[in-house]
Amino acid sequence: MSNPQRGSVEFRAIRKNYGGFTAIPNLNLTIEPGQLVTLLGPSGCGKTTTLRMLAGLETPSAGSILIGGQDVTRLPANRRDVTMVFQSYALFPHMSVIENIAYGLESGGMGRSEAKAAADKGLDLVGLGGLGKRLPSELSGGQQQRVAVARALVLEPQVLLLDEPLSNLDARLRRRVRTEIRELQQRLGFTAVYVTHDQDEALAVSDRIIVMNQGEIAQDGSPNALYEAPASEFIADFIGEANVVSGEIWSNDGNRAHLRIGGMETTLPVQGNLAGPVRVALRPNAFTLGAASGLAGRVLSAAYLGDHAEYEIDTELGRLFVVDRSDRALLPSGSQITLGLSGQGVAVVGRS
Structure with a gap:
């Protein structure tokens, strides 16, 4: 048997x-x-x-x-x-x-x-x-x-x-x-x-x-x-790369929360009524470059890797690692750029 x-x-x-x-x-x-x-x-x-x-x-x-x-x-x-x-x-x-x-x-x-x-x-x-x-x-x-x-x-x-x-x-x-x-x-x-x-x-x-x-x-x-x-x-940093920064949940209906991170804003699903200052993990692909409004930054380094570009960008939140998979020309070091959020790769990982 x-x-x-x-x-x-x-x-x-x-x-x-x-x-x-x-x-x-x-x-x-x-x-x-x-x-x-x-x-x-x-x-x-x-x-x-x-x-x-x-x-x-x-x-x-x-x-x-x-x-x-x-x-x-x-x-x-x-x-x-x-x-x-x-x-x-x-x-x-x-x-x-x-x-x-x-x-x-x-x-x-x-x-x-x-x-x-x-x-x-x-x-x-x-x-x-x-x-x-x-x-x-x-x-x-x-x-x-x-x-x-x-x-x-x-x-x-x-x-x-x-x-x-x-x-x-x-x-x-x-x-x-x-x-x-x-x-x-x-x-x-x-x-x-x-x-x-x-x-x-x-x-x-x-x-x-x-x-x-x-x-x-x-x-x-x-x-x-x-x-x-x-x-x-710890998990955000260990499973894939992540930029862990401070943000604020300014609205939460128990299912979706409105999140503000520097000059960037997004909405994401949450469980519970978490509100106020929080720690947020931003994956390198969470950003859009050249947004009309958002987080101002300066390119510290840029690398072309074939199907994507990788940037280190200095911002008020600190140094951020950003991956760009668009077909834009590589931004040279020293460029001023505004970052927005793409709507993916954002997770709240705790209270601030």
Whole structure:
């Protein structure tokens, strides 16, 4: 009989101490089967410790971890029905690709011919059919990463763990491989827990993003929710770039608020009757340049990046980072400009 909880993950009141230092004070988290959930945050926020506790490589100081409804808190790593893809790939250099993929199956007691057949299917799964006889050194970095994913998937784990899996790849290859991992996860429907410090990577691959800070969950939600409605200045600054400034809500009917920021005004949806001085996150694309009225500024620096221009603009609110995707000519440094708001990329992140 199939287990409806297969692939689910639950952390219950998890605490992790290292001597007198508490890395994770009290973590409660549930991951539904078939989700790709990313743990995101700055160095030292607790995301890697959380992943290692799930893998069985660290033991919680208190609390329980469940996988597929089973308490695995005290089980060793080799009895947890999870596999991990490391940033270093961890492929055996003296073994062929097919031998690398089959290794875990054979170690678990599967016959050699059966393990090879499963490894061949795994290679096909990640688009590397026909390359099984090559050594890892004869593959590109992206191909080696896909071999590492195939080696993990052939074990048919309840949960696939990915620890900074793309950090050793260049920017273009990272984009391609993250797309491949996401498409594979969606096609096969397995549960994945993904750790990264790269915001763009998290936005691109995740069903849910859990932003961690000092061992606690700062915000948990969909990529769109975290980007469009950050819950704090920390989230606004960490998920995508944001200019965090002071503003004022001068009218609020409980659903929509009228917001004044310097000489700029806009209306945005809100919950509750928040009014008066507030802190506001302005995404770089929130501005219009050359407005008839608004916030006066002076261009400090300008850069042309093909499909958009980036500006640093000095204003009464401070130095603002602004992205312009219009077809206007690049404004030279020293130009005087008036900024307005485009109606998007504005979020209230707290009281001032």
